Amino acid sequence: MKLLKKYQHVWIVPVYGIFYLWAFQYLEQRNVKAHIIHLKLDDMIPFCEYFIIPYLMWFLYIALTVGYFAFINKNKQEYYQLIFTLGLGMTLFLVVSYFYPNGQDLRPHLTGDGFFISLVRHLYRIDTPTNILPSIHVFNSVACCIAICRHNSFKHPRTVKIVTFVLSVLIILATVFLKQHTLIDVFSAFALNIVAYQMFYKPHPVRQKQPEQIFLK
Template structure:
């Protein structure tokens, strides 16, 4: 049972965080906003100022879970969904800003226009949070009349964004899709395989290590060889710095030979890091648990994956194969589909806690990629980062397949 004090402790910091993130990005001007194009549907929708009433009722709608959800874990999951939607959307608002291209004025919406700028358009937070809120709330409503009333309210809020011309159909659709996806990621039932060795990702004693024979000493997998890890990390840093320097010089001087040497050097550095990442699936690499976690997550980001998602997918593959090595063709397909296979597998088969961790890591990865894309040119990122990642991953799979 969730107490009033617990509800307040969740609602107050979450509300403050939403306000800071939203209005902070709304009034930022680091990057020029891209206008959202008007579609035929947008031009056919009339401007109706009176819809400002359901538009503002959105803020009341967001509070309804506090009054109908009484289980602590469910309320925390709902708060996490709110935070995930707002954080991811605000990253998009800041680094990839969009704005509505139409402007209407009326005395009824004068107050709205004074606080709501035309930026922060796509994805629509009104649409994503309203849908997510309605889905979370209706789980706890027993009366069909109340459910119908909730959905009518939600539809009026979303429609109000179009009738007051504060959003376009494109960003409303994006918001609806995003809100629905987040709800499914958090509240969908966990899928479990029927066959294979019984290794459950729910088991806290076994989910952090691969399938091994019971006669092996489990503790040996968790021994920390700090010197070896430090040496491998030093090799990664040295080769990465050298490769990046050569690539930058090669791009500046248009030298193909130097560029090839730089890409190969960076590939070697990433191969050594990939070896560390794979070892991190089986044991703790550094004595401090927090630093071990941070290092593994950041290493996963370099390969555009979530380490937690990689671990869940790794355990599931071992469980389904019974510890046997996959054939060459399957590994090649895994390489080609790895950006999709890893998150989909983790979000489908992971526990509720793992799902939230995976979602958090991918939200942070979106932030990291946005910073890099806004800081460096695409050409530099492809040469210094993307190509070496592809080459290192391909080489890794070829080596492990032929062993």
């Protein structure tokens, strides 16, 4: 009982995670015509299969970051700032995908059977080139990078922040070098992060007077 009370703030993560996965699966499977997103600049970016490594590291990166702020970090406000940011971006992504079905036509024809090519081929097989705006890979990476860079309780904060920044940049580059996203998806994810930062990180008079109404205790 004590354990449940101590981590009662965490319940929202699995509950929302189940909802998000169900909604995303529905969007992926529904039969609607997708609006193709494509910039000429996208064609200038070469395909590079080696970026599959940072692309796949994204899953561990997000899980470890959320896990750290949920279970290890004692500052609950930082935890809520992170999950509210992630929740806002992922929810708006679902809304955009529902009302504006979108996709891309950038994926190359893969040849060869090398290890990295095989990983990309598997990724293409399980992840359709639809529902890409904004890029959740980019949005969540930037959101987690901001949360970590603002946090100062790590044992070696400078090293952690440098590694986090480099990994985030590699993940963002991976989305376009693997032809998973267009530059529009990337730019829109950055723009959405700016909005979320203003909402959840910038001080506001209401938040200063009644923080418990914004961040649950």
